[in-house]
Amino acid sequence: MFITVDQDDRRPIYQQVVDEIKALIAGGSLEEGEQLPPVRQLAADLGVNLNTIATAYRELQNEGLITVRHGSGAVVASKISNNTGDDELRKPLRAALTQLVLAGLPKTRILSIVADELKALLKGTR
Amino acid sequence: MSAAFILVFIIDLGLLISLMALPVMKGEDAFFGVRVSPEVYQGEGRRILHRYRFWLVMTFVEIEVLAALVSFYRPEVTLARMASVWLLLPAGIIFYALFYRQVKTFEMAEEKQRFASSLEPRRFHDHTSIPFEVAIAALAVAPFLVLIYFYPEIPARVPIHYNFRGDADGWARKSVGMVFMLPFMTVYMQGLFFMMKQGLMEVKITLPAEHTEEYYHFKEQSLIATMRLMDWIRVTVTVMFAGLSLNMIFTTMSQFQFMKGVITITTMISSAAMVTVTGYYIIRLFKINHDLKNATGRVYVETSRDAARWYSGGLVYCNPDDPSLFVEKRLGIGYTMNFGNKRAYLYLAYIVGLPLIVLFAFLNR
Secondary structure, three states: OEEEOOOOOOOOHHHHHHHHHHHHHHOOOOOOOOEOOOHHHHHHHHOOOHHHHHHHHHHHHHOOOEEEEOOOEEEEOOOOOOOOOHHHHHHHHHHHHHHHHHOOOOHHHHHHHHHHHHHHHHHOOO | OOHHHHHHHHHHHHHHHHHHHHHHOOHHHHEOOEOOOHHHHHOHHHHHHHHHHHHHHHHHHHHHHHHHHHHHHOOOOHHHHHHHHHHHHHHHHHHHHHHHHHHHOOOOOOOOOOEEEEOOOOOHHHOOOHHHHHHHHHHHHHHHHHHHHHHHHOOOEEEEEEOOOOOEEEEEEOOHHHHHHHHHHHHHHHHHHHHHHHHHHOOEOOEEOOOHHHHHHHHHHHHHHHHHHHHHHHHHHHHHHHHHHHHHHHHHOHHHHHHHHHHHHHHHHHHHHHHHHHHHHHHHHHHHHHHHHHHHOOOOOOOHHHHOOEEOOOOEEOOOOOOOOEEEOOOOOOEEEEOOOOHHHHHHHHHHHHHHHHHHHHHOO
């Protein structure tokens, strides 16, 4: 169970950390009540700024996925994000699908890609 | 040739070999603590290494010849013979620093590297077990209690040094310091081992984003091997010290005379075991490193933030931004302290306490 950040990725680093932790929670690798590494340690491991990780943890906390308590560190609080507004969830999906359509992929191919990704995500392999 | 001469010669030889191997223990990942390209490592780097080793060997020969002359013409000055260790070590460090400057010019330009962080917490039961800790604590405390019990019966002259046959050849006047120095040190050292273990449980290992799984696996194997080695040293040292502590009553009180031989044998077996096990684990650690190199192509990675915090050519690490207390050594095999962490000074203070106990005991005799 590892977190990696990619300097060449266009997403900001804090967003990458958020996405990786979310994927681990969604895939069941991180269970409720499990401890996340302290901000300082994660920052030192990944060679990034302290504030980057702090921002990532704050974002996760705002979505209700983790709780950060002073002294005891960050703990996975729930497997359900409180970002459940229908439109909010559809927006990134719509953007991703647009990319796939513009890439010229046929409808069946897009559906199989989506199915593959979903399967991998739930199995925790991605 | 006295036994002391040979012993010091062996220590010097060990020191020479370690100094010779130091720059290449992590290959091109940290050649003299500097990351260089394979071409430099095989070409110009080799030549620098040979020059460094040439100077080391010449210095070693010079020091040993001097030492041999001293022990031949002035055998009564035993401390002069010991001084060779303290000559060779600084000389080696000076040579290292000089050649490190030459290698530094070949440092590879910073490439964009990616790192990973493990979310797997280390578990205490991977590295120890409760029955083991209890048994070893009991073994460490037992001689203390036995000596307290027999203290009034110990004669006024007590042995403090034994020859190879286990007969006492050094004596001192009985005092609390003299009688309890060894058992106290045994207990004190348990504290040191415990602190080391505690610290190593959270040692920081920087992981590359490529081959993360294998890299992590081998590095954790190294940690487990190191912990096992430490446990073995702890067991053998505790057995040895417990035996020697009790020897005080075995050699001086007639009802325990039969135990004398037992202690000599115990001491011999535990020292032999310590040397054997240490050798075994050192080979094992090198083998793990070799396998790691084959599996991932790297044996050491570090972030550029950390890389800037190594001093003296990669011998000393001081990074206040790094929360970890122990980190992987940049040179050689094993772990070292982060002097940017305030807890490191607590450990240092504790280690300094060890010679202070001996000093205290001898001042109070």
